[in-house]
Amino acid sequence: MTARPAFLAAVLLTGVAAAGTVGGSPPASELPGLEVLLPRTGGVQALRDVLGGRPALVAACATYCAPCRAEVPVLARAASRWGDSVRVLALFTDIDDPERLATVVRDWGMEVDAYGVGPDQDAVLSRLLPDGLPATFAVRGAQVARIDRLASDADLTALVATHLTDAPPPGGRPAFVRYCASCHGEAADGHGPVAPALRRPPPDLRPILQRARDPRASILAALEGDHLVAAHGSSDLPVWGRRLSEPPPDDPADDPQDGPLEAIVRHLHSLRR
Numbered sequence: 001m002t003a004r005p006a007f008l009a010a011v012l013l014t015g016v017a018a019a020g021t022v023g024g025s026p027p028a029s030e031l032p033g034l035e036v037l038l039p040r041t042g043g044v045q046a047l048r049d050v051l052g053g054r055p056a057l058v059a060a061c062a063t064y065c066a067p068c069r070a071e072v073p074v075l076a077r078a079a080s081r082w083g084d085s086v087r088v089l090a091l092f093t094d095i096d097d098p099e100r101l102a103t104v105v106r107d108w109g110m111e112v113d114a115y116g117v118g119p120d121q122d123a124v125l126s127r128l129l130p131d132g133l134p135a136t137f138a139v140r141g142a143q144v145a146r147i148d149r150l151a152s153d154a155d156l157t158a159l160v161a162t163h164l165t166d167a168p169p170p171g172g173r174p175a176f177v178r179y180c181a182s183c184h185g186e187a188a189d190g191h192g193p194v195a196p197a198l199r200r201p202p203p204d205l206r207p208i209l210q211r212a213r214d215p216r217a218s219i220l221a222a223l224e225g226d227h228l229v230a231a232h233g234s235s236d237l238p239v240w241g242r243r244l245s246e247p248p249p250d251d252p253a254d255d256p257q258d259g260p261l262e263a264i265v266r267h268l269h270s271l272r273r
C-alpha cells in the first residue's frame with residue numbers, strides 16, 4: 001500500500017483540485033473504477049458497482065492519517081443530513097483485509113460504511129490522491145469532483161449542492177412533529193403528550209429502526225397498513241386524518257420536494273443510531 005505521510009495532508013490545503021472538476025477529467029475520473037474491498041465478505045468490487053448509480057461522498061482516509069480521523073463526525077453528520085439521497089462512505093487506502101477494516105471501524109467509531117481497497121490498486125490510488133490525504137470525492141455516475149483537505153460540514157454541503165443533487169437536505173422533521181410526535185414524541189422516543197392516554201404505549205422508534213433490516217420498509221409498513229398498528233387506525237382512516245401519501249396542496253408541514261410520507265421516512269432514517 002502507498003504509505004503517505006500524514007503531514008502532507010495538513011500542509012496541502014489546496015481547496016478544490018483543478019483536476020477534480022465535474023466532467024470527470026483524469027485522474028479523479030478513475031475513482032469509479034477503483035476496486036474496493038467490501039466489509040465483512042472481503043469480496044472486491046468496482047466502486048461504481050458499490051454505489052449503484054447513487055450520488056456519493058467518498059472520503060479517502062488511512063489509519064495513519066490523524067486529520068482523516070477528525071473527519072469521522074463530519075461524515076456521520078453528512079450521512080444523517082442527506083439520508084438516502086446521498087451515500088456517504090469512507091475508503092481506507094491502507095487496508096486490504098476485512099478483519100482489520102472491522103477493527104478500525106470500531107476503534108474510530110465510524111457510523112458510515114467503510115471500505116478498504118482491493119489488490120494492485122496502488123498506481124490508481126497515487127493518481128487519485130496526488131496531494132495525499134485527506135481527500136473527499138463527490139461521485140455522480142462517471143463525474144467526480146475532489147477536495148484535497150480536511151472537509152468541514154460546510155465543504156460537504158457545498159460539494160453536495162454543486163455536484164450531487166439540487167434537492168435541499170431532507171426536511172421531514174416538521175411533518176414528523178405534526179403527524180407523529182403527539183404519540184411518539186418529538187425525538188421519536190415514545191414520550192409524546194398523548195402517550196400516557198394510550199392502551200398500548202407508543203414505542204421508542206429509534207431502536208426499532210436501528211434493528212430493522214430495511215428501516216424504510218418497516219416505517220412504510222406501519223404507516224400504510226401492511227403491518228397493522230391498531231393505534232394508527234385503519235389504512236382508510238388513519239389517526240393523522242388521511243393517507244400521508246396524498247398530501248394536500250399548500251400544507252406548510254409538507255416537504256415541497258415530495259409528500260410528507262417520504263419526508264417522515266427520511267427524517268426517521270436520519271435519527272437511526
Ligand code: HEC
Pocket residue numbers: 176179180181182183184194198200201202203205208218219222223229230231232239240264
Ligand atoms: C395516536 C398515537 C400515534 C400516532 C399519531 C402515531 N403512532 Fe406510531 N404507533 C403508536 C403505537 C401505540 C404503536 C405501537 C402499536 C403496537 O404496539 O401495536 C405505534 C407503532 C409504530 C411503528 C411500529 C413500530 C414497530 O414495532 O415496528 C412505527 C414505525 C410507527 N408507529 C411510526 C409512526 C409514524 C411515522 C407516525 C406519524 C406518521 C406515527 N407512528 C403516528 C401510536 C401512534
